[in-house]
Amino acid sequence: MDIERNKDNFREMFRKKDFMALKEEMSVLPSQDVAEILNQMEAKESLIAFRLLPKDKAADVFSYLSDKIRAAFSKMIEEDELKSLIEDLFFDDKIDFLEEMPANVVKKILKGTPESERRLINQFLQYPEHSAGSIMTIEFVDLKADMTVEEALSHIRYTAPKKETIYTCYVIDNQRHLLGTVSLKDLVVAEPNQKIDDLMDKHIIAVKTDDDREYVASLFKKYDLLSMPVVDRENRLVGIITIDDVVDVLEQENTEDIQRMGGIRPSEESYFNQSPFTMAKNRLLWLFALMVSATFTGRIIQRYEELLQTMVILAAFIPMLMDTGGNAGSQSSTMVIRGLALGEIKSRDALKVMWKELVVSIIVGISLAGLNFLRLIAIEKVNYAIAFVVSTTLIVVVVLAKVVGGLLPLLAKMVKIDPAIMASPLITTIVDAMALISYFKIAGIFLKI
Amino acid sequence: MDIERNKDNFREMFRKKDFMALKEEMSVLPSQDVAEILNQMEAKESLIAFRLLPKDKAADVFSYLSDKIRAAFSKMIEEDELKSLIEDLFFDDKIDFLEEMPANVVKKILKGTPESERRLINQFLQYPEHSAGSIMTIEFVDLKADMTVEEALSHIRYTAPKKETIYTCYVIDNQRHLLGTVSLKDLVVAEPNQKIDDLMDKHIIAVKTDDDREYVASLFKKYDLLSMPVVDRENRLVGIITIDDVVDVLEQENTEDIQRMGGIRPSEESYFNQSPFTMAKNRLLWLFALMVSATFTGRIIQRYEELLQTMVILAAFIPMLMDTGGNAGSQSSTMVIRGLALGEIKSRDALKVMWKELVVSIIVGISLAGLNFLRLIAIEKVNYAIAFVVSTTLIVVVVLAKVVGGLLPLLAKMVKIDPAIMASPLITTIVDAMALISYFKIAGIFLKI
Missing domain, CATH: 3.10.580.10 (CBS-domain)
Structure with missing residues (x-):
């Protein structure tokens, strides 16, 4: 269990070149722990340690190594050794490994395997990435x-x-x-x-x-x-x-959803395994799209430039209204996106969701507006008219944000887009525009400007 | 597999009072499907159907029923029937059920069970909610x-x-x-x-x-x-x-994280099972806290009122800068929160995370600023000085947002707060303030006002 101490032991033995002790230690540790330690070593040293493993354990450890270290291994070791290693893998692990390898390496490895197995392997390699076929194995009774x-x-x-x-x-x-x-x-x-x-x-x-x-x-x-x-x-x-592969799938699907909800193009690589350029690429698309759409919000402000100039105090409440709207909307979209992922909400529930969000948003909107009105009068010392306009806008914004936030993921689902895309960044941008328009309209009506 | 058709069949048989067919149908369907259908029926009708189940299947179906319908059942049926039903449950399901019941009902049910079992049950009922003890069972070999x-x-x-x-x-x-x-x-x-x-x-x-x-x-x-x-x-x-209970735990933990990241107090109840008031309550706290903190952003705008009045065009870019900063920050916090949950990132990696986010944010910031500069000049026809100020601010904001977004979840982890709280709503509010201050400072320097 104490993996950190094991790692230190391991490094120590390696430094002392005490390979007998290393061999002993590795035979005792679970394969997953051996792999975790090998993953963090220099590729060359890692390979030396790996070769000390008994044949059956080697295959097991290999199936838990990271893609990066496996690619490094396959470049360093001879074709024959690679072949015999792969032969010992379970069928699904074999497919996983071959999927990562360049086509010419796969061809070389498969040369000499019986025709029937080669055909089977090719069949498995062709199952689409997120299909049941891609996670199955043939070793059943x-x-x-x-x-x-x-x-x-x-x-x-x-x-x-x-x-x-x-x-x-x-x-x-x-x-x-x-x-x-x-x-x-x-x-x-x-x-x-x-x-x-x-x-x-x-x-x-x-x-x-x-x-x-x-x-x-x-x-x-x-x-x-x-x-x-x-x-x-x-x-x-x-x-x-x-079930062990299904647990991995569940975690990957959750990660994907969470990344989409955070406005990132999903990646299966772990945080530290992604290069800064890949990371930047995965983040840039959404940021740019949202930046451009945020300029619409800017246009709205420009349109009401005169109003703002005569009453600059109104500008001070823009961030609060926009943020609260964005947050209220993303709360609703989060709930609905997760409900859809868990199967608790179906596409046909749109009306039920709308109704629920409407009721919740009215409760939330009125409570927030009430608190805000008191705060503006008592603490910010704003005049009644402005406190009224800001608080009324707050109700309208919260209701709009929650209804839109609840419905957009359902709409996405209906047109077969991943609902997780309809989360905070996108909702925020949409709700921002709605918040500003409501604000200026309401101000126009009640402040008679 | 075709659960929808089964449900319709079921309702049809019930309407016709064809209890023989219903009994037959229920004995064929998996317990989970029977429970799913019973969950959606009126409590009274549901109980009638439930009583048609053979004794061993009844216990199994019972363990999959929703808390709501189980509470309804336990009010409608006699003590003796409830007792004999509970006796047939697996130990962990028994504990789950007893946990939901009011103390006096538990007392009644446990009356008459042997002292040793009662003591065991009480021991299990006392394990804290998220502990290993709370999800274990005693039926092992x-x-x-x-x-x-x-x-x-x-x-x-x-x-x-x-x-x-x-x-x-x-x-x-x-x-x-x-x-x-x-x-x-x-x-x-x-x-x-x-x-x-x-x-x-x-x-x-x-x-x-x-x-x-x-x-x-x-x-x-x-x-x-x-x-x-x-x-x-x-x-x-x-x-x-x-493992089946662990899969449920994984999904619940993911749901909790996602809800926290969406600024909602987590709830184990499904979307439609929560009353609007509970829902409003779970959402209000964060909204209110964020609304108040957003007023700081308002204060910043007020402080630069004069500058804005002399150059109202600057106001038009506030939403874009705030939104882009918020989005950039929440991308980073999302990645780090998920990395922490999956164990890919540890608290001690703070420096590595900071460095990674710095590099990524510089790439992202410069790319966005470049694109934005061109867009402002070519499409928005803004003068060079303003385009320069806005684009420079964009770089500063993206870098600040990403570094803060990456570090805050780690900080939370260190002081033993759930890192998921450091997601978009909170990050957005913090980054908004940073964005505005940078903007006005940079404008002050380059526009000589």
């Missing part, structure tokens, strides 16, 4: 319906070491059509001579290879699954997805 | 180190139906100290006469009852676990945590 429990268990016993999970087994016919699933729990509890056919669960929750991985994750969450079968259009079993 | 594989398997076979998971078994001594874990996979593959002692994994990844559930989730993610033991201070096994 398949059973036949006419097996007895005893036969099934001995089949599992024999094949288990090469499988990603044996806790759910998949019952298929000779054409590989998926007939049912049976858990190892049920097999262990059942009588040895029971038939799989009688034992298996025929209500299968499965996905297709081209289903979106977010949909896959939502099924895992809802049905508390440990693994799930993936079938093709003819209901033939092509792979399974396991 | 425990083995002794001197058992053979055969003995272990027959023990598992006998106890399996009452366990939440049998895929990892926990080896304990007579004082319940945790000695190791052994997976069902290893048991199935091993020879029948092998000793558990030789087979078990002694490198245990465990947590303490009072560890934070977010830490628990991070270990599950890192080590790809399906379950994890929870021990007390004397290393005695008190419970286990399973």
Whole structure:
């Protein structure tokens, strides 16, 4: 558990070139921890340490290494060593690695692998990035319906070491059509001579290879699954997805949503692994678009230049009105974006959302306006007319902001844009314009200017 | 899978009072789907349908019902029925339910349960809300180190139906100290006469009852676990945590972060389950605090009133500068908040973050300023001096915003505040003030006013 101390130990042994101790230490540590330490070392030193690992652990550690260090390794080691390393990987880890490699390296690595496996690998490499196919693996246990429990268990016993999970087994016919699933729990509890056919669960929750991985994750969450079968259009079993990969998908999807909501083009690389130029690029597009649209707000101010010149005090409340509007709007859009992501809100709920935001915004708007009115009179010593105009504008702005903030993500969803885009930066810009126009109109009416 | 059609079927059968068909339909559907439909029905009708469920499925469905409908049920049904229902629940679901109930109902329900169980339940009810103890269960398989594989398997076979998971078994001594874990996979593959002692994994990844559930989730993610033991201070096994509950924790933590980042006090209730008043309350605090702080921005404008009056054109660029600064800052804070949540960034990385944000912000600032300068000259037809002032301010604002946006979440983390609070609404307000001051200072220098 104490990874920091382990890291220091590790470096110390390396410095002393005490490779025996290093080998011992690495065999005791979980693969994930070994990988975490190797990721942070110089590529050359990292490779030396990596080569001290026993063959089976090496493959496991390799699957947890960062893309960066794996790319460095693959440049430093001989083709044969790379090949034998990849052979030991689980199928989904193999695909993950090959996806990162340049095409010519992939070609070289695949040279010599049997035709059938090469075809399978190419098929897996072609599944679109966010599809169920892209996160599945082929190391599952398949059973036949006419097996007895005893036969099934001995089949599992024999094949288990090469499988990603044996806790759910998949019952298929000779054409590989998926007939049912049976858990190892049920097999262990059942009588040895029971038939799989009688034992298996025929209500299968499965996905297709081209289903979106977010949909896959939502099924895992809802049905508390440990693994799930993936079938093709003819209901033939092509792979399974396991919960550990789904947990990663959930975190990635959350990161993507959060980045979009922060006005950043999403990236799968971690903060420190992105170069400053990539980072700048991912941020510039939105900033520029929003900068240009913010000039509309500027135009509005210009249009009311005369009014402002005769009553400069009005300018002092512009930031407060704009900010409060922006914040109120982004509160609503945040709630709706998250509700959509969790499936609590559906596109068809637009009217319900509008109504809810309307009620909430009236409560919020009146409370804020009331507090603000008192503050302006008592603390800021503003005259009643201006306090009234500012506070009334506040109600209008909060109501508009919350209704627009609640509806825009739904609108995005309907036209198949990611609702997360409709978060604070964009909402703020839209609401700013609405806030200013309301302000000047209301001032025009009540201040008779 | 086609839950919408199922729901319609369900309602149709209910309307026709075809309870036989309803019973049949419910026995086929997964418990989660039955619960989803029952959640959306009138409490009375929902209870009628619920009572048609067979005893074992009823407990399962009950554990997926919403808090609201469960509260309604517990008011409508007799004490005895409630008691027998609760007896069938898994221990963690039982605790979840009892937590929602008023103290006097809990007392009534627990009357008559054996002293030892009552004490255990009270112990579990006392674990703090976000602790490992609050999400653990007691239905695990425990083995002794001197058992053979055969003995272990027959023990598992006998106890399996009452366990939440049998895929990892926990080896304990007579004082319940945790000695190791052994997976069902290893048991199935091993020879029948092998000793558990030789087979078990002694490198245990465990947590303490009072560890934070977010830490628990991070270990599950890192080590790809399906379950994890929870021990007390004397290393005695008190419970286990399973991956399905961890997935829920992950989603709740993400929701909390996203809501905090949107300037909302987090709530575990779903969007439509929150009353408008609760919602307004959760949003008002931040809005009010930010509204007051935005008045500082107003003060700054007031201080430069004269300058603005002599050069009203300057006012037109205030929204653009403020918005761009706010957006640039919230981009950085978003990246850092997420990096902290995922463990990619640690508190000690402050200098590295500052440096990274500095480099990125200079690239972004200069690019934006360049584009803006051209736009002002070519499209807005502004004079060179003003275009220069506005664009220079833009660089300063973007750099300040990004550095502050990157550092504030780290500062929050250091003083043990949730970094997610340092997101767009707060950053925007802080950056607004910085933007205005820079603007007026720069204008003062270059426009000689």
